[in-house]
Amino acid sequence: MSVAVVLVAGGRGTRLGASEPKAFVNLGGVPLLEHAVRRAFEAPETSHVVVVAPASHQREAGAIASRSARPQDVDVVVGGLERTDSVAAGLAALRPDDGIVLVHDAARALAPASLFSRLVHEVRSGHPAVIPGIPVTDTIKAVDASGRVVATPDRATLRAIQTPQAFLREVLEHAHAGADGGATDDAALVERAGGHVRVVDGDPLAFKVTTAADLAAAERALAP
Numbered sequence: 302m303s304v305a306v307v308l309v310a311g312g313r314g315t316r317l318g319a320s321e322p323k324a325f326v327n328l329g330g331v332p333l334l335e336h337a338v339r340r341a342f343e344a345p346e347t348s349h350v351v352v353v354a355p356a357s358h359q360r361e362a363g364a365i366a367s368r369s370a371r372p373q374d375v376d377v378v379v380g381g382l383e384r385t386d387s388v389a390a391g392l393a394a395l396r397p398d399d400g401i402v403l404v405h406d407a408a409r410a411l412a413p414a415s416l417f418s419r420l421v422h423e424v425r426s427g428h429p430a431v432i433p434g435i436p437v438t439d440t441i442k443a444v445d446a447s448g449r450v451v452a453t454p455d456r457a458t459l460r461a462i463q464t465p466q467a468f469l470r471e472v473l474e475h476a477h478a479g480a481d482g483g484a485t486d487d488a489a490l491v492e493r494a495g496g497h498v499r500v501v502d503g504d505p506l507a508f509k510v511t512t513a514a515d516l517a518a519a520e521r522a523l524a525p
């Protein structure tokens with residue numbers, strides 16, 4: 302079964318506050334998106350990458366695709382208003398043979414190929430939806446609109462979820478067909494559709510570049 306990576310890079314990056322969309326910001330002289338494409342192709346399982354980029358940056362995304370290890374295996378499409386819309390645009394560009402789909406944030410540019418491979422292995426072992434997670438180290442509280450604490454969940458049961466998130470194609474497509482907004486990741490759509498989602502160990506390098514401090518951390522992670 303062929304493996305496609307839907308690489309969402311269609312966001313603005315408001316919290317980073319750069320002059321260009323976050324996926325096109327330089328990290329060690331290379332756009333975040335380019336780091337992510339490189340790592341996706343370093344996983345031997347990857348057969349096809351769909352880059353979802355802002356309408357304003359289709360040319361730049363195309364140039365990144367043409368510099369990649371396998372330009373013929375990259376398609377570039379226009380993203381949507383919300384992340385879920387961008388993922389849906391990526392799903393619409395899948396190729397007929399793509400049977401397993403990994404949805405990945407360009408903002409998690411340093412997620413290593415080994416993480417992609419582990420997730421694909423899990424799906425091929427019979428798990429239809431597999432996502433990486435890191436145990437949380439803070440105490441997490443649920444609060445209401447006034448800031449009053451309504452619950453303190455047992456920390457041992459919590460995971461901070463990363464991407465790539467790996468799915469059987471039909472499971473992800475079915476979940477997206479019923480999407481009605483408000484989901485911050487693709488696994489949540491599968492959960493809402495009644496599907497089982499398995500969490501496996503994440504990777505510290507798969508952290509999300511959200512703020513300037515994260516970008517500085519990514520620069521440090523790249524340093525020899």
Ligand SMILES: Nc1ccn([C@@H]2O[C@H](COP(=O)(O)OP(=O)(O)OP(=O)(O)O)[C@@H](O)[C@H]2O)c(=O)n1
Binds near residue numbers: 315316323385509
């Ligand atoms: N309409 C959108 C929104 C987000 N994303 C992508 O989803 C990933 C995770 O989103 P996030 O890190 O929140 O990016 P932004 O939405 O760009 O950030 P911000 O909320 O700070 O504007 C990023 O790779 C981003 O490019 C996307 O493809 N399309």
Ligand SMILES: C[C@](O)(CO)[C@H](O)COP(=O)(O)O
Binds near residue numbers: 461462509
């Ligand atoms: C998909 C995700 O990266 C999993 O942690 C995250 O939910 C994206 O959220 P964001 O608000 O778009 O950064």
